[in-house]
Amino acid sequence: MNRCLTSAALAIVFAIGLPTISYAQAKPEDPKKEEPKKEEPKKEEGKKEEPKKEEPKKEEPKKDPKVADYERVVKDLERVNGPFPLYLRTKNSKDILLELPEDKLEKIFLIQAAFNTGLDGGFMHAGMPVGAQEVDAFKWRKNENKVWLVRPNLTYRWDKNDNFATGAERSFPEAILGSFSIEASNPEKKLYLVNVTSLFYGQVFRLPEMVAGGLGGAYGLDPEKSGPEKVKGFPEQTVLQMKLHFFSPRGAEPNPFLMLLGLAGENTLEDDRSAPVKVTYTMWYRKEDSGYVPRMSDPRVGYFTSDFFSLDKYLNQDRTTRYINRFNLVKKDPTAKLSEPVKPLVWTIDPSIPEIYRPAVKDGILRWNKAFEALGFKNAVQVQDVPKDDKDYDHADGRYNVIRLSVAPSSPFGAISLFRTDPFTGEILNSSITLDGNLIADLMQEHMRNQASTKVASGRASQVLLRSPGRTQTDDHFLFSTQEQETRHAAANQMAKFGWSYEDCSHANELSNMAVLSWTALQAAPGMKISKEEYVKKFLADCVSHEMGHCLGLRHNFAGSTNLTTDQLADDNLTNEQGISASVMDYTPPNVQAILRGTGNFYMPTIGPYDVWAIKYGYANFSAKTPLAEKFQLAQIASQSGRPGHAFMTDEDADNWNPYAVRFDSAKDPLHYSERVLLAHKRAQDYAVTHLPKRGESYSKRTEVILNSIARSVREARNASRFLGGVVSNRNFRGDAGEKPTLAPVDAATQRQALALITKGFFAQNSFTLPPAVLDKLSLDENGRSWTAPLRDVLGAQQQNLLALLLSATTTDRIAENVYKSGNKGFGLDEHYGTILGNVFAEVGQNKSIVPLRRDLQRFALNALMVQASAPQNAVNEDVRMIASDSLKRLVKRFDAQTKTGDKLDNMTRMHLRDSRDTIQRFLDRGTMSAR
Numbered sequence: 001m002n003r004c005l006t007s008a009a010l011a012i013v014f015a016i017g018l019p020t021i022s023y024a025q026a027k028p029e030d031p032k033k034e035e036p037k038k039e040e041p042k043k044e045e046g047k048k049e050e051p052k053k054e055e056p057k058k059e060e061p062k063k064d065p066k067v068a069d070y071e072r073v074v075k076d077l078e079r080v081n082g083p084f085p086l087y088l089r090t091k092n093s094k095d096i097l098l099e100l101p102e103d104k105l106e107k108i109f110l111i112q113a114a115f116n117t118g119l120d121g122g123f124m125h126a127g128m129p130v131g132a133q134e135v136d137a138f139k140w141r142k143n144e145n146k147v148w149l150v151r152p153n154l155t156y157r158w159d160k161n162d163n164f165a166t167g168a169e170r171s172f173p174e175a176i177l178g179s180f181s182i183e184a185s186n187p188e189k190k191l192y193l194v195n196v197t198s199l200f201y202g203q204v205f206r207l208p209e210m211v212a213g214g215l216g217g218a219y220g221l222d223p224e225k226s227g228p229e230k231v232k233g234f235p236e237q238t239v240l241q242m243k244l245h246f247f248s249p250r251g252a253e254p255n256p257f258l259m260l261l262g263l264a265g266e267n268t269l270e271d272d273r274s275a276p277v278k279v280t281y282t283m284w285y286r287k288e289d290s291g292y293v294p295r296m297s298d299p300r301v302g303y304f305t306s307d308f309f310s311l312d313k314y315l316n317q318d319r320t321t322r323y324i325n326r327f328n329l330v331k332k333d334p335t336a337k338l339s340e341p342v343k344p345l346v347w348t349i350d351p352s353i354p355e356i357y358r359p360a361v362k363d364g365i366l367r368w369n370k371a372f373e374a375l376g377f378k379n380a381v382q383v384q385d386v387p388k389d390d391k392d393y394d395h396a397d398g399r400y401n402v403i404r405l406s407v408a409p410s411s412p413f414g415a416i417s418l419f420r421t422d423p424f425t426g427e428i429l430n431s432s433i434t435l436d437g438n439l440i441a442d443l444m445q446e447h448m449r450n451q452a453s454t455k456v457a458s459g460r461a462s463q464v465l466l467r468s469p470g471r472t473q474t475d476d477h478f479l480f481s482t483q484e485q486e487t488r489h490a491a492a493n494q495m496a497k498f499g500w501s502y503e504d505c506s507h508a509n510e511l512s513n514m515a516v517l518s519w520t521a522l523q524a525a526p527g528m529k530i531s532k533e534e535y536v537k538k539f540l541a542d543c544v545s546h547e548m549g550h551c552l553g554l555r556h557n558f559a560g561s562t563n564l565t566t567d568q569l570a571d572d573n574l575t576n577e578q579g580i581s582a583s584v585m586d587y588t589p590p591n592v593q594a595i596l597r598g599t600g601n602f603y604m605p606t607i608g609p610y611d612v613w614a615i616k617y618g619y620a621n622f623s624a625k626t627p628l629a630e631k632f633q634l635a636q637i638a639s640q641s642g643r644p645g646h647a648f649m650t651d652e653d654a655d656n657w658n659p660y661a662v663r664f665d666s667a668k669d670p671l672h673y674s675e676r677v678l679l680a681h682k683r684a685q686d687y688a689v690t691h692l693p694k695r696g697e698s699y700s701k702r703t704e705v706i707l708n709s710i711a712r713s714v715r716e717a718r719n720a721s722r723f724l725g726g727v728v729s730n731r732n733f734r735g736d737a738g739e740k741p742t743l744a745p746v747d748a749a750t751q752r753q754a755l756a757l758i759t760k761g762f763f764a765q766n767s768f769t770l771p772p773a774v775l776d777k778l779s780l781d782e783n784g785r786s787w788t789a790p791l792r793d794v795l796g797a798q799q800q801n802l803l804a805l806l807l808s809a810t811t812t813d814r815i816a817e818n819v820y821k822s823g824n825k826g827f828g829l830d831e832h833y834g835t836i837l838g839n840v841f842a843e844v845g846q847n848k849s850i851v852p853l854r855r856d857l858q859r860f861a862l863n864a865l866m867v868q869a870s871a872p873q874n875a876v877n878e879d880v881r882m883i884a885s886d887s888l889k890r891l892v893k894r895f896d897a898q899t900k901t902g903d904k905l906d907n908m909t910r911m912h913l914r915d916s917r918d919t920i921q922r923f924l925d926r927g928t929m930s931a932r
């Protein structure tokens with residue numbers, strides 16, 4: 001299942017199975033809502049109720065000794081009613097005994113385990129699932145004097161009557177994950193008393209492994225200080241909270257690899273030998289007859305899916321069945337134009353969300369009603385504070401949809417959305433959003449803490465010049481990924497062993513970084529009107545509505561931002577109605593048009609047209625009885641994929657060769673948009689140079705704005721580079737409304753425009769010039785870290801990485817391919833190299849001294865050409881090898897001529913020219929001696 005980790009803003013969406021959420025979704029004013037209150041007395045009774053009261057009435061003489069024994073065992077135990085009646089043995093032990101009726105054997109039930117209190121590390125924050133994202137269904141199976149915990153094989157499904165059933169049965173076993181002693185049985189009432197204590201110590205959910213892996217070290221469960229904290233029985237669920245204590249004699253011993261990345265070693269424990277957590281288990285029997293009909297997925301509309309191997313498709317090429325993840329939302333009155341749903345989707349605002357931010361959080365959630373209203377649902381999405389009389393509220397309890405805030409010293413993820421699904425059907429049963437408090441803290445700062453921009457040359461630049469078949473990362477990611485991103489990646493890999501799949505979702509975290517830089521640019525805007533607090537609230541509502549989209553089952557849509565042009569983004573009426581992106585599931589940067597003007601829609605003010613359309617696909621009621629019966633209606637909706645605002649491109653499409661499927665780009669004309677962003681960054685930088693720091697403040701504030709604006713500007717260049725050899729993909733099927741080509745080369749004019757943007761901004765003689773007055777004040781105040789402001793290295797690394805990206809084997813391969821498809825016309829490799837080299841070597845022949853940063857760039861370019869000119873067979877496109885070789889021959893002549901004619905050159909420039917000439921000459925000579 002896909003989950004979305006919002007990185008330091010991370011959305012991890014989970015699926016765990018749970019079938020029914022009873023009143024958790026009931027609307028606040030709904031009379032049904034009263035149920036929990038009414039239950040209260042029942043619960044109290046339940047807890048104290050001693051079944052023995054009835055027993056004595058039975059006739060003693062006839063009593064089976066087993067029955068008497070059973071009654072004797074439970075006589076003094078505390079009983080908790082509910083779907084899983086439990087007895088708590090509290091006197092000499094902390095045992096939990098389950099009263100298991102015989103007719104519940106082999107019945108499917110579900111358990112959701114979540115951290116009520118967590119540990120700061122290893123994805124163990126409060127609210128996170130314990131163990132795998134998907135906790136599958138279980139069933140009890142009696143085996144002699146034991147009861148086994150069995151998990152059915154839901155990854156491979158088949159019908160007993162299928163032609164291939166016999167073979168399937170031999171291949172796809174169930175899992176046996178626990179075995180519990182039957183302590184007594186009551187043959188009269190057909191009951192077993194099963195000691196299930198160990199189930200809640202977490203081994204089944206890999207909790208001990210998570211603790212030991214997350215903190216590192218020899219942590220073991222300390223049973224003496226562990227046991228049930230609260231046990232409650234509700235009509236449909238049993239909710240059990242355990243306090244569990246893990247102890248390591250040597251304390252935490254973080255994974256050295258993670259320490260190297262700067263991740264491990266941090267925890268919020270008072271003494272790292274003691275790691276206490278509380279885990280809430282919600283359990284219930286699955287309802288077979290809930291009436292929910294699974295919905296098939298379509299690649300044109302972006303939903304998370306529950307996938308399984310389906311034996312009835314054994315003879316098909318694609319044997320996978322994919323059900324979308326969505327809530328079961330049904331109209332009360334199917335004939336009414338606007339009807340309330342039978343069970344609305346209610347989100348509870350956890351008390352951890354500070355009062356002042358609740359309106360913004362509610363706004364972000366309720367925005368989705370726009371999509372449901374278009375489908376005829378009234379008040380489908382609702383928000384409530386924790387009802388005052390709800391004494392049983394627990395944010396980790398699966399009966400609630402919750403939005404909460406976590407507090408940790410550093411940013412663990414930004415924001416994360418989790419949802420849990422019925423593993424049979426993909427129905428979302430509950431979901432939650434966790435916002436990282438650091439998001440708000442970061443935004444309240446005047447200036448962003450410096451992120452990765454101080455990173456010096458990665459040393460990877462030359463590695464992309466030749467084809468590297470083994471590498472899965474894109475060149476861009478390989479060259480520019482920050483330490484933080486790599487750390488997250490490593491941490492996510494750690495989680496893979498617990499059954500977590502993940503998608504890197506850095507929405508909230510990255511957006512907060514851009515938000516702060518944009519705030520600086522806003523200070524310089526002429527018409528600046530918004531207060532910081534208002535600005536933060538708008539940001540927060542945008543973040544919450546993005547995470548809410550995940551909770552409703554939606555995946556990212558990075559094509560959403562191609563809906564409006566840069567000019568249209570300045571039109572407030574238009575953006576009020578359509579948003580600044582067609583989808584809130586995009587990563588959309590703060591609207592630069594509003595930033596430059598000082599007023600307007602900085603963030604998404606509403607969900608977009610794609611979101612409305614996608615919700616239609618997932619939530620339209622067709623009253624079908626089977627998934628196949630609604631195939632036609634679904635195809636009709638999906639066939640609108642070519643309509644304006646419906647384009648869909650997701651994580652696996654993003655930040656690669658489709659220049660319109662990019663995280664944090666914007667507009668239908670992204671290159672024009674990038675120019676505006678570069679202008680905003682320039683303004684932020686100028687503002688910093690003239691206004692910062694304020695008297696009495698450290699110079700680090702100015703340095704941070706300068707370095708961040710440079711890093712962000714380079715990001716625009718990276719985005720522009722995707723147009724070179726770019727391919728515009730599209731998910732249209734044949735015959736779709738507004739159908740467009742599915743894989744079209746970017747046209748020549750646009751590629752030229754992209755290259756011009758990069759060369760002008762980043763490879764020109766005056767690129768990256770800072771006023772001399774700031775160069776000796778580039779201090780940073782990063783916890784006393786040693787920093788000498790090695791600006792030449794920092795800037796040089798950015799330039800060289802950019803150049804490597806443009807000359808990389810993957811970029812040049814695609815340019816060659818695009819020319820071929822365009823009938824040998826258009827933007828070719830000769831023009832590509834010619835333009836780049838013309839800019840990089842512009843001074844050579846102008847009788848001008850070459851400054852150090854430029855000499856570094858030229859040397860890197862020469863080396864790149866030599867690597868490509870001498871590339872082994874098949875390591876680069878043959879045209880690239882030829883052009884590189886030819887360019888070197890021409891450059892050597894230019895260098896030679898300049899050394900002879902230049903009379904205004906400084907010493908270092910002369911040396912640089914002679915050295916370059918000789919280096920090329922030696923390289924070319926070696927070519928004549930040894931065959932390639």
Ligand SMILES: [Zn+2]
Nearest residue numbers: 004011505507
């Ligand atoms: Zn996301």
